[in-house]
Amino acid sequence: MVALIYAIVTGGNKGIGFEICRQLASNGVKVILTSRNQSRGEEAIEKLNVCGLSNVVFHQLDINDPSSIACLVKFVQTQLGKLDILINNAAEIGIIIHDDKEFKDGGGFVQVLDENVHLLTNIIKEPYELGEKCLNTNYYATKTITESLIPLLQPSKSPRIVNVTSTYGDLCWFHNETLKEELQSIDSLTEERIDEIIRWFLTDFKAGKLQKNGWPLTTSAYKVSKAALNAYTRLMARKYENILVNCVHPGYAITDMTSQTGFITAEEGAKGPVMVALLPDNGPSGVYFDGTQIASFSSTRLVDKKQIAPLS
Template sequence: MEEQRYAVVTGGNKGIGFEICRQLATNGVKVILTSRNQSRGEEAVKKLSESGLSDAVFHQLDINDPSSIACLAKFVQTQIGKLDILINNAAEDGLVILDVKEFRDGGGFLQVVDEKAHLLSNIIEEPYELGEKCLKTNYYATKKVTESFIPLLKLSKSPRVVNVTSGYGHLYWFHNEKFIEELQDIDNLTEERIDEIIQWFLSDFKVGKLKENGWPLTVSAYKVSKAALNAYTRLMARKHQNILVNCVHPGYVITDMTYQTGPLTAEEGAKGPVMVALLPDNGPSGVYFHQTKIAPFSIPEFASFVKAFYEGK
């Protein structure tokens, strides 16, 4: 008889996170759905139960609060004794949409490219404080959650870590050659150097030197946070070879974070993370998935991949 699998999903009360929980439960995985807000999390579990998926339970989690992470880890340790799947989905976007109607009418995030940065100042604002919070959440807090669950994942026969990333986190979007070279050189990259690169970005962001030093000009902090997460994913895969650690871009999905824009539903967006969470034991590790397809980390190959993907080839 197959051993029961258990999963923790961060940011699981709505959007892609909720759909990940639903699809995992449909596949027989017992899910610990987490969110910062207790009532919303409990309501999400109730919604799953009413649809016939009664194995999901709620546990409060604020990934920016170390004591909250520790509380969840203790719960999993005492109630289950191991963890099979960790899906890091919770994230911040680091920006404010000033004119939602104009943003939607203009094509949502499809219009948000560096070449048009000067035309978007009345639509999008990226305050430094939100950018700093974005990096703390998407990179540092996600890293803390992962490290807290590594001991429990090591007790699983088929451990998986899935980091929900973004196409915006690919190095294709960066103009800083030193940054690109360092994050691609995974054999020599260290977590300490990722920290230094993040601080380098924040310093430039604070004094308005993004263009001068080759950083993204639009959705800047979010792009850097996800690029750092992608690099960390590869480092973790190398460090923990008995755990499959991968990152997945779910696609451009209609959620609150995208201000209800995008071509994909949350159900479609969740398919990639769920597929990767359920990879067989001989599956890949340290890999970037664009939805359900493995995509290259190298920039020229990724540019060709993106072109082919959007042309439907």
């Protein structure tokens, strides 16, 4: 008898998260689709059931709510006994798009470059409160859900953690060379230092010192959150040698997260995270996938504006 493979997907009710659930279920994986919103999560399950996929169940999860995380952990403990795959897909973008038409007419996120920051002031706003929420969700809450579920991943014969990241987490967006080197040097980096870097960023963000200290100037909190998540991925891979821990940029997909702009469909965007979730036991760990290909955490080449694919 073949043992069932159990997977949890955060933020699974729509977009790339929904497609990840569908594709995993199509591969015979028993999927726990999670969503903050109960009714939207149940609607997503109904859509999958209509497609003939009965091996998907819903469980409410707000990764920013410790009691919600505890409820999910208890469900896995009592109903499943173990977990094989965790895909951390839930995220916040941290910005407000004020002029949707002008944003889309300008090329969507392709135009969101630091050199264009003065041209974007009436199109995109990034209030401090949203930036702080972005970091709390994309980094700290993702850490919390991951560490809460690791004891349930340990009994698995082939445990996998997949962190959905972004090209916006590439260190090429940082203008502080010392900071870039520190985030790249994983042998000396610690979780405590990542916390210090985030606090430093938030202090500069509130004080209007992003340019002075070499931080990203556009979608700043999102970029810092994904760079921190990438670094955390590498630390986790080193700490848990029996778990394959990787991060994946799915591509610039047309979803609500990207205001329906992008180069690829959500279905195409899900292919990378699903492939990495189903890697063979001798697969890599602690690496960054751009789609289905291994890439660098820090690009040394100039960014090709036509290939920018920032968000999931």
